[in-house]
Amino acid sequence: MQLKHVLEAQQFDKKMLKELFTLSDLMKKILEKGGSTLLKEKILASLFYVPSFRTQFSFESAMMRLGGEVLSTDKAESFSSELKGGSLEETIRTMGYYSDVIVLRHYESGSAKRAAKVSSVPIINGGDGAAQHPTQALLDLYTIERELGGVDGVVIAFMGDLSNSRSIRSLCYFLAKYSGIKIYLVAPPTLNMREDIIQYLKRHRITLYESYGLEPALEDLAKKVDVFYVTQTPVGSFGDRVDDYERSKKNFIIDKKVLKSMKRNSIIMHPLPRQDEISQEVDRDLRAVYYKQIHYGICIRMAILCAVLGKTP
Numbered sequence: 001m002q003l004k005h006v007l008e009a010q011q012f013d014k015k016m017l018k019e020l021f022t023l024s025d026l027m028k029k030i031l032e033k034g035g036s037t038l039l040k041e042k043i044l045a046s047l048f049y050v051p052s053f054r055t056q057f058s059f060e061s062a063m064m065r066l067g068g069e070v071l072s073t074d075k076a077e078s079f080s081s082e083l084k085g086g087s088l089e090e091t092i093r094t095m096g097y098y099s100d101v102i103v104l105r106h107y108e109s110g111s112a113k114r115a116a117k118v119s120s121v122p123i124i125n126g127g128d129g130a131a132q133h134p135t136q137a138l139l140d141l142y143t144i145e146r147e148l149g150g151v152d153g154v155v156i157a158f159m160g161d162l163s164n165s166r167s168i169r170s171l172c173y174f175l176a177k178y179s180g181i182k183i184y185l186v187a188p189p190t191l192n193m194r195e196d197i198i199q200y201l202k203r204h205r206i207t208l209y210e211s212y213g214l215e216p217a218l219e220d221l222a223k224k225v226d227v228f229y230v231t232q233t234p235v236g237s238f239g240d241r242v243d244d245y246e247r248s249k250k251n252f253i254i255d256k257k258v259l260k261s262m263k264r265n266s267i268i269m270h271p272l273p274r275q276d277e278i279s280q281e282v283d284r285d286l287r288a289v290y291y292k293q294i295h296y297g298i299c300i301r302m303a304i305l306c307a308v309l310g311k312t313p
Contacts, residue, residue, distance in 0.1 A: 003307045005116045006124045008132050009173035017177070020303055021142055026313055027302035030065070037067035038311050045099035046072040047091070048126065049106045054272060055126050055136070058294070059103045062301040071099055089118045096120035101308055104128075122308035130166055135304060136271055137170030139297035140229070146296065147267050147289055148226060153180035157221055159252060160231035160277060162193040167271045168231060172197050176204035184209045184225060186216045188233060188248040214247045218254070222261035228268045230254060230277050255279040262287060269293060 001019040012020075030036045044063040046056050060070045088106070092115045095102055101122045104115055109129035116123040127133040145151055156175070158168050162185055172193075175181050183206055185193050192212045201208055211217075222228070233248050253276060254268060262268075270278060270290040282288050306312050 001307050001312065002310050003122070003304070005112075005119075005122050006134055006304055006308065007112045007116055008125065009134050009137055009170045012174070012177075014177050017138075017141070017174070020138070020300070020307065021145055023303040023306065023312060024142055024296075024299040027299045027306070030302070030313075031299065035065040035067065036313075038306060038313065039063060039066040039068035039309060042068040042101070042309055042311070043099040044068055044070050044305070045095050045102045046070065046126075047095060047102055047104050048073060049104075050127065052105055052127065054294070054297075055105065055133075056103075058297050059124070059126070059135075059301050059305075062298050062305055065298070066302055066305065068305070088114060092119050092123070101305065124304060124308065127166060130164055132170045132173075133166045134170050135301060136167045136297075137174055138304070139293060139300040140167065140171050140269060140271070141174050142300050143269060143289060143293050143296045144227060144267075147292070148265070151175070151178045151181075154178070154227060155182040155184075155225045156227040156229055157184040157186055157225045158193075158229050158231075159186040159216070159218075161191045161233045162187045162231075163191045165231045165271075168229065169194075169197055171229070172201060176201055176206055182207040182209070184211065184221060186211050186218075186221065186252075188212070188214055188252065191233065215251050218251075218258050219261040222258050222266075223263070226263070226266050228254060228258075228262070228266070230268065230270045230274075232273075232275055232277060249276055253277055253279060254282055256281055259285055259287070 046060060048056055060072060063070055088111060096119055099121060103124045103126045104112055105126035106128050109131035111128045112123055112125035125132065125134055144154060148154060162168060189212050233252055259282060267287050267289045272290060
């Protein structure tokens, strides 16, 4: 397969996803053999206006394991011409002469699409403001596919700050392409899923259950779901409501009690980094796959790089 850019979840259909996952399986085999020279003499530019060591290192590792080179910055804003009256578009045009593919993380929603309009090389969206994070969602979807044997019919609970999680937003767009999906939305008050995603899921006939409160019944929910997808609930999300934050910190947590109620073949996911929302004791449980997600992420990003550069094995 070949992709021009990777900008948002909506650009993919199920056929493309299947092809990408098959390619990711090939990348997994390449990893096991110690890498390849498939992208030798190709250069990846990591243009990060917002630091994110997991996304940045994952892409850079993926490129290097395929024999490519890396130009890297996690402080693009500190020296960019944008600070002197230039523009993102100007920066992207310039980077196109230095590299063969650009991974862009930017603080403004829609920045990846803006970049793609003027870029002479493929743009990969590494997170654009509060909008989307498609490659994180792709590795999440790949994790579900490989750990559960498929995506159709999956019952998933999203828990945490649903209002501000671009990873969950992107994953919802992907899940809407599958059949028989049931989604539980569990969040503290005011951190509920935004209405645009709710309406999108309803239009695609996804069964939704919304639960917004400070005392979620996690042990009951654990009996129903195949996937617990947990994300942070940062203190800043609560404004001056410190008491609400402390209650959510205590109640929105996956621990041994929740594990006891979970199905044997269910999984727990997290985009990382985490705070207190998953107890450290859970790490030893085979259903905790958030570190496996990191491995799956390298495979997916290797596949994406090959696809946009037209260098598939």
